[in-house]
Amino acid sequence: MRTITAGDIHAMDKLVRVQFATSLPGPKPICLIGTVNASGQTNLAPFSSVVHLGSNPALLGMISRPDVVERHTLANILETKVYTINHVHVGMVDAAHQCSARYPREVSEFSATGLHEHWEDSYAAPFVKESRLRIGMVLEDVLDIAANGTLMIIGRVSIVQTESVADDGSLDLCALESVASTALDTYFGITPLARFAYAKADRQPRRL
């Protein structure tokens, strides 16, 4: 094993350090966040930091930097209080990555990348038509992360659109071809490995 210290990380060139540090969590989610401003200008941005906070109510968090590319997303969410989370599948990974380019505010990543807006009558933010799992969120809170000036955007799940949900509540992410990611540039397919029964202290692990 090779050991890398905090000093080694600090001494890395900036791009090397970002590549290294953004790989540390392991395989991460990758979702497109759909928003619109009060003038109707839509925006779409990839986030790899969507995290489950609770099930009742269903709450999800995601991390935003106060500056750079996520700025349009953050500004739009603060303005309209709604946003969508759209899974990325294998066939849309090129377009999804392209949404990370720094388009000017007046250019929508939807038209720039060929992805299509999908609107629901009762919901004021754009979904991604091509996505196979779409979540409409309502802003609940924005937390300041004092440690480095980032923010956690916290939202409540309002509606979910997907092809199928099993009777036990599970979503078949392999059938949806949802992808995983690492760093800011790398995407993975997923394959079934194991599903386990609820673990108990007095028995061995039991695969379902």
Next chain:
Amino acid sequence: MRTITAGDIHAMDKLVRVQFATSLPGPKPICLIGTVNASGQTNLAPFSSVVHLGSNPALLGMISRPDVVERHTLANILETKVYTINHVHVGMVDAAHQCSARYPREVSEFSATGLHEHWEDSYAAPFVKESRLRIGMVLEDVLDIAANGTLMIIGRVSIVQTESVADDGSLDLCALESVASTALDTYFGITPLARFAYAKADRQPRRL
């Protein structure tokens, strides 16, 4: 597409709702968190909420409920201010899942599951010997998430141990066989899909 509303989610049976809500982020990381209390009792618990917060300094967050299984982990981190994050690979997924069982405080998940402690002279929390990517963390902050009473544990990367890091800072998660997860019971292998050049607004996506 089927549409599931917040009302539908609220009306689900509890286990169905948890299964559904914990599947929504898509493929998630899964890491084992190693801790020890002041008396030397070690603990190991799976977390699927590790998230990148920043690269300089390298900061990672993770979500903890104030109660239930993560309680030992949270209590130990607050007591000692250190903890380890250990990637799970394909060959250790049964043992990793078993760490989610509710063992009494005096039982270490290391001995209960057959995983082995690895200690470094300069670092006061146990790593998982079998893990192929191990991160030693120092507690930086604990944020209250008022929306549902959960907490975000924020730590600074102190040391990283792994087999290899590429010159550009990237970690080959496929070679490490790091797994992804969904819900609280399902694990995936990952396969290479694409790596892209930095996206620019004036050119098409370019695969590396």
